[in-house]
Amino acid sequence: MTPDQLSSSIVDALRTLVESGSVSLPDGVPGSVTVERPRQQGHGDYATNVALQLAKKAGTNPRAFGELLAEQLRTVDGIDAVEVAGPGFLNITVGAAAQGVVAAQVVAEGASYGTTQTLAGNKINVEFISANPTGPLHLGHTRWAVLGDAIGRVLSAAGADVTREFYINDRGVQMNHFAASILAAALGEPTPTDGYAGAYIQDLARKVGEAQPGIYELPAAERLEAVREKGYELQLAEQREQLDLFNTHFDVWFSERSLHSGGEVPKTLERLKGLGHVFEDGGALWMRTTDFGDDKDRVLIKSDGELTYFASDTAYYLNKRARGFDHCIYLLGADHHGYVGRLRAMAACVGDDPDKTLDVLIGQMVKILRDGEEMRLSKRAGTIVTLNELVEEIGVDALRYSLARYPADSPLTLDVAEITRASADNPVYYVQYGHARTCRMMENAAQLGMSIPADPTEGFDPSLLSHEYEGRLLRALAEFPRVVASAAELREPHRVARYLEDMTSVFNKWYDTRECRMLPQGDEPAGPVNQARLVLVAATRTVLANGLALLGVSAPERM
Secondary structure (H helix, E strand, O other): OOHHHHHHHHHHHHHHHHHHOOOOOOOOOOOOOOOEOOOOOOOOOEEEOHHHHHHHHHOOOHHHHHHHHHHHHOOOOOEEEEEEEOOOEEEEEEOHHHHHHHHHHHHHHHHHOOOOOOOOOOEEEEEOOOOOOOOOOEHHHHHHHHHHHHHHHHHHHOOOEEEEEEEEOOOOHHHHHHHHHHHHHHHOOOOOOOOOOOHHHHHHHHHHHHHOOOHHHOOHHHHHHHHHHHHHHHHHHHHHHHHHHOOOOOOEEEEHHHHHHOOHHHHHHHHHHHHOOEEEEOOEEEEOHHHHOOOOOEEEEOOOOOEOHHHHHHHHHHHHHHOOOOEEEEEEOHHHOOHHHHHHHHHHHOOOOHHHHEEEEEOOOEEEEEOOEEOOOOOOOOOOOEHHHHHHHHOHHHHHHHHHOOOOOOOEEEEHHHHOOOOOOOHHHHHHHHHHHHHHHHHHHHHOOOOOOOOOOOOOOHHHOOOHHHHHHHHHHHHHHHHHHHHHHHOOOHHHHHHHHHHHHHHHHHHOOHHHOOOOOOOOOOOHHHHHHHHHHHHHHHHHHHHHHHOOOOOOOOO
């Protein structure tokens, strides 16, 4: 019996009490109730505070309400005991057979176990990284490459229609500085003021010349633009390749300058004028964002006629909404904290409710230590530490998992030696080793002729999974869909990582318990209890693999 199934049973019990006249609920029976795993052992398998929530509406005290509900629940198949504790909490013990069926359910659902429809019908755009195409991706982008991708994965698992989008900042003076830097490197000249330095510029200058022979001999009027476009093309292709190798994939690569070439920015300005939220002052055009909680009004067109980034941001938001997205999620760096208020105000200025259409997540900085020293980076100074270099030194799995297991808004320091150590103290190794252990156990079972049929319930007696540690493992398995749904709703994929670590710990304790051995001993033939435990191990393998997949981390069969 899963928490959701138990929630449905409680709702049914409430409905029976209302229909029989035992209780009165003026607001009606809730569609679902919260069911949680108790924090303390001995308090049953699950707990609910529904009696405390509804007693006042029913005109009675929580404990009396709880006793009525407990009496009704004791008649439900699969529930062994219900205790009313404290002021009205219900501690519920589920029978071994009812709990054990979870294992077969997990195996039957396979890769789809953990998915829900809690966000079905929502079309969500997740924009993350948003880099200039002027250099390789680096540590500053890496955290968002992980978190943005993982957020997209958990949202999809919760039933949402998700588009992962990379916003290419390909408009502005930085593109000319980029082109001038490549040209200077090709001609053997010093890096220009405000230009980009570093070995990658030298490499790019060579690649530009190889891709378009004669480009450096073009007339000066044509040369800079040609170098800019070819350098842009090659650098963007490298960024795509870097991200693919990092297991981060985008559905849309959106060009900022396309907003201007397509005329969307002027259309946006006209729309804002029609809504009455712009004004002129000092020769500049402003958006009156202070009407919607921003700390100051924002310039759209400067007094010299130059469009601001905020004008592009507004047009881009409207472009997303015009493409049918109900909700737009932005993942921005720590230096963009001031964007939260202005983006929310911008959404309100165009007639949206930002509480419904917009999420702005601000991530904190990441430090990587190697031999006790911070690995520093600076694209302009040429001491850049690229994403590729990080992957080569740390590995995709270790880097992704280590970045995914913390909330985005927490500053993070990672030590290379610690996150690459093959030790139970290293969370990614611990979880991956747990998965590899389940695979090895399945292989050992196969050598003894044990297998799981196409219908995992065939020959499976769930009541045999009655040991205390089997109950804990089954309850942990049953919790996975709720963890995924919560991670999606809160945009917090680190909940999946922490769950996997707890899940692996529960599995290891079961594995180490002599009374819970899966394989028959000596010359004993495999019996029903061995088959039941085989299904339990297969279910554990499934959940660990599914959880790692949500983080974009592999589930190795051997380590």
